[in-house]
Amino acid sequence: MIAAVLGSAAGGMAELETLRTLAPVGAVYAVNDAAAEYPGPLNAFVTLHPEKLPDWHARRFHVDSSHKCEYIAHCEHPLVTRVVDYRWPGMNASGSSGLFAVKVALEKSEQRIVLCGVPMDAMRAHYNNTLPWFEVDSFWAAWTIALPYIKDRVRSMSGQTAMLLGMPTREFLTQTAGR
Secondary structure (H helix, E strand, O other): OEEEEEOOEOOHHHHHHHHHHHOOEEEEEEEHHHHHHOOOOOOEEEOOOHHHHHHHHHHHHHHOOOOOOEEEEOOOOOOOOEEOOOOOOOOOOOOOHHHHHHHHHHHOOOOOEEEEOOOOOOOOOEOOOOOOOHHHHHHHHHHHHHHHHHOOOEEEOOHHHHHHHOOOOHHHHHOOOOO
């Protein structure tokens, strides 16, 4: 099965629904506002912004009152259930909450991951904001540093990450674990 990382870019939920028409999605790791509003169960709510968790946690409760997912961040916070380093060796800065969620999914032994709503494209604003995300350039270098760790197991539905990693092919979506 495929694991999806759901980011907060405009169109991310639609990309996840498109992915589900291509392959079974067995796990969803979502970040920030997307995690707060995703209408289904999550394997993990991942964020580099734990200071915003009280609001996101309250919003998440309204869409999934069972609240059984882990809350993962890079530092301690009362709502964080697990602390994980967001960097791979050689990284000195963040690659976004989306890349952090990829690291979390890989550490959970997910074999194939598809990014939905993680295009790392300035013109694809966050879905709850119409302004371009010009800060994206400050995060892009981390993706190239992380590439050796993610290139064989991660694909993307759109944007710069799809150009870097490739889009999910039928072979990628159907290969068995360990190949």
